[in-house]
Amino acid sequence: MSPSTIVAVLLAVGAVSWVFRVTPIAVLPAARLPASVRRLLDHAAPAAIAAMVGAGIAGGAALSDLGPRVPVLVGAVVAATVAWRRRGLVLPVVAGLAVAVALTAL
Amino acid sequence: MTHPSTTTGGLRAVRETLPVALSVAPFGLVIGATGTQLGLAPVPDMAVAATVFAGAAHFAPLTMSAAGAGVLAALGAGVLINARLLLYSAALEPRFRGQPRWFRWFGPALLIDQTYLMVLARDDLDDPRRFRRYWLGAGGLLMACWVSMVGVGGVLGPLLPAGSPLDAAAVVVLAGMLGPRLAAWRPAVVALVALFVATAGAPLPGGVGLVAGIVAGIAAGALLDRRRS
Structure with missing residues (x-):
């Protein structure tokens, strides 16, 4: 992707995010969100962050x-x-990065 | 004239936000530096940071782009990650009910994990004006710090020496965000499934492995929900 395409994708993510943020408050009452959808959304954040951790650890390797x-x-x-x-986040990041850098240097 | 309690609320919001802003600063720096490495100039990346205003949803399309993913996959990953904002927004709807129309439409732009948790931790925000002051103070300061850190990362990115541990920094920041979510077994299972599938699928082209990991994690969570009910 070109830099301008990346910016366009991110702006689209921002626009959809604003819809997520504003819809239950200004458009739909909270009670209309089905319980099954609530549960699925609840799993989205840990799944997404963990998947990024996994992809980052692998770095494209098998x-x-x-x-x-x-x-x-x-x-x-x-x-x-x-x-x-x-x-x-500060202490975890400093500790994790120090260990990663030290092991790389060995 | 400003009511003393609302002024105190705004100042308190600023005081409570500073350590939170400090905690997310490393991620902002990493995102800015990563964006620069992909050819994004710092100013557009700062504009995007203010628009998306969510680290993981900003970072995922960047990493997927670096991995050769297509537009739809990168967009889908960012949207999936921020889908949780629907839950936060629904939970905070009563706080916004008695607010002016402009605040109901534009106030939620400051809704992120941190502002959600900060408001949940307070039991003295029943007064709509007090809540509004606190929300704008905390969220506004967090956004200003976040956008600034992305900008600083964008400027410093090209100055990093070759072989700097930027990719390790990104993974470590994300792992730090994931850690607190592993305290309960259900999100821990969701995370482990997603992590394993994304790791195993890493060699696949177009960021397919990352999306497969997210979908597998959510599916695992849905299976756990079904077994419980």
Whole structure:
């Protein structure tokens, strides 16, 4: 994709996001959202973030060729574990990145 | 004249928002730097950051574009990620019910994970004016910080040396966002399924593996829901 296409895609994501944000408040009462849809939407965020973590760890490599990606994998595990125990992103990111960089340098 | 309680509410919003803004700053920097590497100039990327105003939904199309994904796949991933905003909006609808029309239409633009959680944690925002002050103060400051960080990342991106751990930083930030969601077993199963499928599907062209991971995670969650009911 060209840079202008990427910007157009992101602006479209922003427009749809605004519709998501405003519809239950200004257009439809909250009660009309079916329970089944609510449950599916509830799963969307963890699924999407986890999928991005997985794709980022693999970096385009096959499962059998993940050896060079171990530092990123371990860094991700460290960040997730620290974030699980503490609120906020700064400490998990610093800890995870430090581990990933250190393992890469070894 | 400004009512003292609303002024205090606005100041309190600013005070409570600063640590939250600090916590999301690394992700903003990574997104800005990634955008620059893909050829986006910092100013358009900042405009996009204000429009999308959600890190993961901004980042997914960038990474998918880098992986050679098509327009529809990148758009679909961003939309799927932000679909949770429907839930947040529905949950906050009572807070917006007694508000002016302009605020009901444009106030929700500041709705993100952080503002949602900040408002949920407060039990003193029943007064519509007080809520409005708090919402605009907290959300406005978060958006300003977020857009600034994306801009700083965009400027610093080209200065990063070759071999800098930018891809590791992006994964680590996302893992940090995922960690707190793993405390309950149901979202943990959803996340693990999505992670495994996306990892296994990483060599597939066009970002198919990422979308497959998202769909597999949501499907796993739906199966768990069905078994429970």
